[in-house]
Amino acid sequence: MNQRPQPHDGARIRTLRRCYAGTWVLLGLCPPVIGGLNEPGAAKYWVSALSVVLALCYAVVEWFPRNPVLRPHTFLYVLVLGLGVISGLRGASATLFIATLPQFWIFAGRPRTAIAFSGLAAATAMAGAAAGQGRHAEFLTGNVVFTLVGCVASVLLGLGVRRVVEQSHERAHRLGVELEQAQLRLAEAHQRQGAADERERLAREIHDTLAQGFASIIVLAEAARAGLDTDPAESGRQLRSIEHTARENFAEARVLVGSAPQSGVVPGSVARTLRRTLDRFTEDTGLTISAELPDVECDQQTRIALLRCTQESLANVRKHASASTVGVVLAPLPYGVELEITDDGRGFVVEESRGFGLDGMRRRLAELGGELTVTSSIGDGTRVLAMVPTNGRV
Template identity: 35%
Template sequence: MRAAEVTTTPTWVRNRWLHVFFAATMALTLVIAVFGWSPWTSRWPAYLVIAVLVVAYAAYGRLGYDEPRMAAAFLPLVLVAALVLPAVAPSTAFVQCILFPLVWCQVDRTRTAVLLTVAVGVLSAVGLMVSGGPDALVSTLLIEGISVIGSCAMGGWISSVAALSEERRQLVEDLRAAQQSLADANRAAGIASERERLAREIHDTVAQNLAGIVMLTERARNDLADDRPDALDERLTVLEESARAALEESRVLVAAGSAGTTRDSLAGALHRLGERHTRETGTPVTVTAADGTLDRDAQVVLLRVAQEALSNVRAHAASAEVTVTLLHEPDQTVLRIADDGVGFDPAVPTGGHGLRGLRERLALAGGTCVIASTPGSGTTVTATLPTGAPKPAGAAPSLPAGPHAAATATAPVVSR
């Protein structure tokens, strides 16, 4: 049967063996027509039919394997050849070797192919009767009956194989399409995840440093207006440190794809973070922390928690004192940040992103975050991270190093 699918392989390449078979069969049929026995003195009808069939095949019949209109124009010539050639020279009934395949290869529907196969057999039998007379009736019917039955059986089997092949081809195409769709979805998910990671990193580092710089600049302007040069000098020193910290965090984010060794520890970073907060806000921060066995990525997560909590204290708490405690237990590490400020109601939704990002970061690392607060009674943020927790997807590659790098803060000032 003619393949229904559209393929990128050129038609002449896919059907080249059919073209060769057609040419060889027609050449042999011509030889038989010239030298074979014929009851007629002139054989020009056979020569004419062979010539017309060859020319028509070369012109448009070869396209009938893929184009139904070409097949519809060529197959009537096949029926004419099935009748005329055996009628002129009985041995040219050999031409059925190519006529039957042409029918099955150029027709889409099995029923139509069977009917045309029967028509070729009947016309060939009529042609043989014309050339051989009624004495050859039994042998003619036997030969043509076997030819028709064999052609239908072979054509039906080949058609089923072709249908199965087409079904498998379609399944392969569907599988490839599904794989491509899955790859696109994974790529899109990866892009979205990376954007979320970068958003958290910027939120937890550079953005808060810039917010701190803005706050320090405002205070420096007030010191200048109040003619307090000693306080102004201190403000400018802290402002310079904040700017350097923001620059360092920017470089860390740019190079986040290549994790390297770090010269700092979580305990040291927490101590410097508390000192920095005290210098910037005047609110004393008491840090109780010692080095533990957490890996670098887990330490970065806890450092970000501390930065976010202190950022909220600075922006909202109006507290007089803050405590930061790092506890290493056998199966987990607990970081607790408590202030005695104005507090808030955790059940009331806020417009900030800080606490939500904090919870997401801990969840990615396999940890938990509990925020306890009531209006007027301060706030306590407790982050728990299992020892040996899996590497978080959004963690930076290393802890900030250097004398001022731990001063990185997290979220914009309105982070709750």
């Protein structure tokens, strides 16, 4: 498996190749040139000229890899020929040969091609050195030994490095695949969580609006039916209240299906909004409500949360508390808004409550950074305290 190189990998490789180019020039090409400066004859000029030509050819292939004249394999043939000629002119070139060996692995492309060029260069260098030393020169010289050892070491090291690189690419590819799979699973989990959160939000909205409205309609309808014969005027009032509640439910239903503006709560003062809710509750139930509702500045989300908490608390009073009075206090605080709702009803054990309403209020307030505190005991009524921080929202 091959993995596409990353941009930072390409920059690192270019830096390494530039470092190698400087090393090759200093340790490979310069020693034959410097060593031949004091020798008589034209050989030293040929060595210098060939060294310059090889350096220029390397620069062309390295800096202009797409040039149409000097392709990498063509350069390797030139390099092999240059090694042979320099070896013949100097009589030895083991240092230049060893310094040049990495280029066969850099430009060959495939391991077999690199090994073939390395062997051909070794044979050419040894043949050139033998020709330069004359007919009676010994074959097994130090130059030959270093050339052979360098060639074998180059092959083993090149194969080892290539294997390490391939394994590294395979590991990187596997890690990339695992990362993609993990990202896909995470995206699916986020999608599932988003769907669950949306279902929970819809369930909370339905409970706080439609379900409460239908419960009110049922209670009013039962009362109106019971009073048709004895108190027609009260039954008529209850029927009008049913109609009003049904219209509110219809408006909330339109909000939930997306055909009306979000929230279903008309913008305005939170005190006026709560006052209308309390008046409707008093009209429907006949309970006494004492309210302290100063004009508090808060944003739409906070108004909706406080309204829903009020509606849920009043619905619980109607269904469960058997209370005679209800108190509602809205108070601005330096850090937020506080709403307290109390009743003198029968109370309950908070820890044993399993209703959806209290949990829904807690989650709604938690989304705004607020909290809900419910205090109650059997026979002592109930106190619901909702706190919403403003955090600069107005």
